[in-house]
Amino acid sequence: MHMTSKHYNLINTNQLMKFYKCKEWLSLRQEALKRDNYECQRCKKKGKQRQADCVHHIKYVKEFPAFALTLSNLECLCNQCHNEEHERLPNQQEKKIINQERW
Template identity: 55%
Template sequence: MSSIIQHIIEGNLLKFYKSKEWFQIRAEALRRDNYECQMCKEKGKYHKAENVHHINEVKHRPDLSLTLDNLLCLCIRCHNDVHDRLDQQQKKKDKFINEERW
């Protein structure tokens, strides 16, 4: 078992995401997808990909953590959508503002 996969199994994801192996496969995925968000592209839109997402999560499938076919390039908004997280713009938009302004 490689030391990279061992880091994942031990719950040390920071070491995995700082590893040379991750940076290399991440760069390869970005080149493959032309640095474009693949979810935006499916909708006929363009946005630069800032994240490389694991289709099968690293915690659940450490054996696929460095497999190119398990990676998908996404923009921050789409990556947050995949993980059901709100980005900063959505948080500001959803924040309640009192209708009375003094």
């Protein structure tokens, strides 16, 4: 997918919720889930099978906005693995984690 100035602006002005709701991201997210058979890739590497709930940017969006819409920069993860990646505690009350990267 092609990054536009609109996408860069949303990321650079910390409007990530709007970025994660844009049609380009939602389409690419579905493509990544299909590619990975809706399975958590980290659990799969450990011999476990768990449904992927999140699509994680390997190179973080804020640090590498140019890769925000790059399929090869995406990894499908379950909520637990995604929380571990971002060092979130399971009972953290700050924000409730919900699907589609709306955290």
